[in-house]
Amino acid sequence: MFKKKDLLLFLLVLALAGVLFLLQYINAKNTTVLGIVRIWADGKIYREAALGKEETIVIRQDNGCENVVRLTENGFFMESANCHNQLCIGQGEVTTENYPLRSLGTHVLCLPNRVDVELVVENSTDMDIPDI
């Protein structure tokens, strides 16, 4: 019933499947990044910065809004802002350790200045971390 050529084709298909699976696996691995701080201003990405060294980033918008983000060893906090309510300052530091405990999760938000700073973390294995 089966000829040698059929078997060869079968093996070829199997090998191709293996390669495709591996490619997808590697691709998936690459999409999860650890330790990036993503800064949004008025709905657009303003800047992305890697965690690791201390740094101060000034977010200056054309409308005069200004926020200063301080990157720490494993997170960040809003150092100052020229908004009227200063709630973003009160939201404190986000770190790779404390975000599951924060009601704002990985974000610090400045509503009046439309600034959203986010700690991009690797998908956690802890499924019970709230989404919001």
Add this chain to the structure above:
Amino acid sequence: MKRLFSLLLVLLMIFPHPIAMAETKYSRNIFGYFDTVISLMGYTDSQEEFDRVCDEAAQQLKYLHQLFDGYNSYPGLHNLWYVNRHAGSSPVQVDQPFFDLLSKAKEMQSKPGYEKVNIAMGAVLVLWHEAREEGVLPDAKALEEASRHTDISQVILDEENRTVYFADPLIRLDLGAVAKGYAADYVKALLEEKMPSFLISLGGNVYAGDAPLDGRKRWGVSVQCPDGVPPIQFGSDMLEVFYTTRMSLVTSGDYQRYMEVDGVRYHHIIDPDTCMPATHLRAVTIVCESGFLADYLSTLLFLLPYEDGIALINSIPDAGALFVLSDGSVTMSEDLYPMAYTHGAGAR
């Protein structure tokens, strides 16, 4: 034949197919609407697809924001600002969503025990709004005078012509207690069709759709802890986490919008009978399917003594409430135990 079959197999494997594709969780924060930040997240095949759905949802939210905006006018739109200025002199025709929301709220208020949420209380609320901006208490006489113009029966809704008319020309509408919940219900239809596994939050107004597509069975929605109340865990600012799908969760509290005068806190949820902020509770969270109902009930229960509130919520099937009483103690209706982190619930 066999060759054709093999070829088909290979083709099937090369082209990505929907079942095999892993869906990813994407999220976006939208600024500028409803005086809050709107968070939208969901599971789609690609960033592009998520962005498309987001843009569409944002369009709807922008429309609703303008419709229910009481402070600004928009060309050609008979919105809340317009209605408040013109419905006292003659009937104003409004868009269907605007009319729907007024009808729903007015009907709800006519039910026994539901009277305290009054969308016709704008004249009183505007005095409190100005007072908070200036940091001084509103004048008692002015409050009393304004409270004479808050009778919902003087708001005449004509379904046939879709018009609003104030029989008392000094009436002002305020939709703060219901607009966000209604807006969540409104965009829900679009999201259920285009991205069924989603979660949307308009400030403290959350709707969780179908289950996340990452192996979890339920979304986790946190409730913020009022200041001075112990959180679920040391170092956290969360009071509770509810794990659920196809459910609205709305919180009303005294800790987000308020002012302090002589060390006393005056928050934004005003009792229509006293024209003063209600003091029975620190916060209340309502969990039920309808966003409009959850929004309405969260304000209503905040205005009622705890005993009345828990009795009312227990009378509604498939609705539950989490209370933070004025002494800081926390309690919830038993229906919510299976969803609550503090009662052992999780996302699986």
